[in-house]
Amino acid sequence: MNIRPALPADVPAIDALLRASFPAPDEATLVQRLCVDGDMVLTMVAEDAGALAGVAVFSRMAVEVARQPVAAVALAPVAVAREWRRQGIAEALVAAGHDMLERGGYALSFVLGDPGYYGRFGYERDWAAGFDSPYAGEHFMALPLQPAGMPCGVRGRADHAAAFAALAQEDAR
Template sequence: MIAIRPATGHDVAAIDALLRTSFARPGEANLVRDLCITGDMVLMFAARDEETDALVGTIAFSRMDVSVAGKPISAVALAPIAVAPAYRDQGVAEALVQAGIDRLEQEGVVLCFALGEPAFYARFGFDADFARNFDSPYAGDYLLALPLQGGLMPCGVREHAHHAPAFAKLSDT
């Protein structure tokens, strides 16, 4: 059985190790570290195998600067998400995303953005149309958004959707 809970200091080393083995480059592990250092990390979950207590997955949500119709909107970026190879295709990633969405709803976050495969994220309601027309260096078919708080997109001109500064370092790694 897999248990999903907010990450704690006890999880830091295991999360770093999982990110370094899940991605070809250290960029995602460095991203999580930098988001934590700068205070831009909003929420992290850890998925643990209850039998072995091994960390088998993680997901991170970080602060974004988003504006619609001249007003700041409470928004986060989902990234990264990682699942240990032996636990892939067993619903761990889906459970992590859903746990994050549920918590973000409770916390009053209005929009959640993701950079990724539209086919995976569509099952949760993420769509490129919700992210379209925001000024973002990641604009395009893989920048997706999910309106929370009842699923209504904030009305007005979509202005900017800027990820935390740590994301800019991803292209350097």
């Protein structure tokens, strides 16, 4: 299995994987909008013999900690093709993404989702607690990407890219 950053040639396979992995096209639409808006930071793919087995997407966020801007990303979506599930591919994709983002100077990664699932990647509700976000709650988690972590109690704003809000508005209709 080859884990690497996505290439432009991977876009059709990523779109097809997202559409096949979720019950609605929301995640595929989200990724399209993130790309069009220029908010895509990193997309990691797993491939085997030229076939796309999985994808993990990281997008830009506007985050402040103690009123200072902090380089941060949102992880969403993560998808693995049905025949490759339960083989550690999601973990490998997310870990490789975290490593690249850490080397790139990103301080925090946020995710919205099941704490039982995303907890295995190191995401915790406690790290996201106290951030002012429309997504704040039990499914809003964060992970410090730098070794120094983040001081306890110091929080601020955490705003996802506009594509997230646009998708939420469409879902509300």
